[in-house]
Amino acid sequence: MGELSDDGAFVRDTRYLDGRITADGRDGWPVEPGRYHLVVSRACPWANRAIIVRRLLGLEPVLSMGVAGPTHDQRSWTFDLDPGGLDPVLGIHWLADAYERAEPGYDRGVTVPAVVDIPSGAVVTANYPMITIGMETEWAAHHRPGAPDLYPEAWRDEIDEVAELVYRDVNNGVYAAGFAASQHAYEDAYHRLFARLDWLSDRLARRRYLVGDHVTEADVRLFTTLVRFDAVYHGHFKCNRQKLAEMPVLWAYARDLFQTPGFGDTIDFDHIKRHYYEVHTGINPSAIVPAGPDLSGWLAPHGREQLGGSPFGEGGTPPAPPLPAEAVPAGHSPLAA
Structure with missing residues (x-):
């Protein structure tokens, strides 16, 4: 996942397998219904982005999904949730096997997330920022009727700009604080994180969504960190100036998204905490999983409708409910009681 610099700062490893699946197949990986398998874990915020985007766009019929268990060892994520511990599509227990098929000696x-070519069993890409953008652009011919445009051309520059700031200071910022190995590195990440959260609070006090008047890629990227904040990052990663529930604007914004079909119905707090x-x-030697926090507040009214806009844009509609096999288990979320 990453390593430490000489001054104790966490540096994320971004040397991904990064094949491109395109509508015209120009890079050797054409969009084909049924050819690829999206491998995720509900615990992981980066994978959670892909789960949400796949749901919002209605790609379930053309892009199958495998769900790894919430824990892993140094070798690999595993498919321990499936019968016999084997992914039913790929027939493997260790996700590492699909990486090895893509690059022997990996x-x-x-x-x-990782997208696997089913015929070869090899990972095509694990480049998580581009996986969702690819779904939004290259897979457009397979979007459901009423799907939102999550990456509209007119807003792409602004979405990219906001998303980069959110990645640097928030998405990756919580990890930079949590895995820091020096006081200086920790405090630097901590202050950048909360300065950016204050900036986001100011921005979202006047608008319902980060860019434009409906949900976009930028909102998906911020949400998956916010939804884990009180359950994990506040205590486990020492991001404890405030809880999300103590930041009124961001708390209302996060609840608004959580209550939007395609967002909250992908969240498994049990898997998140266990992971x-x-x-x-190294951070939690006892491996004790906290019993809290109370999750009932996620369903409280948020009042964000008064800011205008709509989740799915003009003419857009909510996605269908999750496939039964992909639904979050009962008791793992306030939406899965």
């Missing part, structure tokens, strides 16, 4: 991180607290034994 020695970098085995990460999710961070059980896997990161």
Whole structure:
């Protein structure tokens, strides 16, 4: 996932397998319904982006999804949720096997999300920023009727600009604080994180969504960090100036998205907590998983409608409910009681 610099700062490893799946197949990987398998974990914020975008765009019929368990060891994510511990599409237990088929001798991180070519069993791409953008652009011919335009051409520059700031200071910022190995590195990440959250609060006090008048890629990227904030990052990663629930604008914004079909119905708080607290034994040696926090507040009214806009844009409609096999288990979320 990353390493430490000489001054104790966390540096994320971004050496992804990064094949491009395109509508015209120009890079050797054409968009084809049924050819690819999206591998995710509900615990992972980067994978959660892909789960949300796939749901919002209605790509379930053309892009199958495999769900790895919430924990892993140094070798790989595993398909321990499936019967026999094997992904039913790929027939493997270790996601590392699909990386090895793509690059024999593969020695970098085995990460999710990953898009796997089913015929060869090889990972095509684990480049998570481009996986969702690819779904939004290259897979457009397969979007459901009423799907939102999550990456509209007129707003792309602004979406990219906001998303880069959110990535640097928030998405990756919580990890930079949590995995810092020096007081200076930790405090630097901590202050950048909360300065950016204050900036986002100011921006969202006047508008319902980050860019434009409906949900876009920028909102998806911010949401998956915010939804994990109180359950994990506030305590586990020492991002404790405030809880999300103590930041009124961001808390209302996050609840608005959580209650939007395609967002909250992808969230598995049990998997989220188990992953961070059980896997990161360098931070939490006991591997004890906290019983809290209380999740009922996620369903409280948010009042964001008064700012205008609509989640799916003009003429847009909500996605269908999750496929039964992909639904979050009962008791793992206030929406899955």
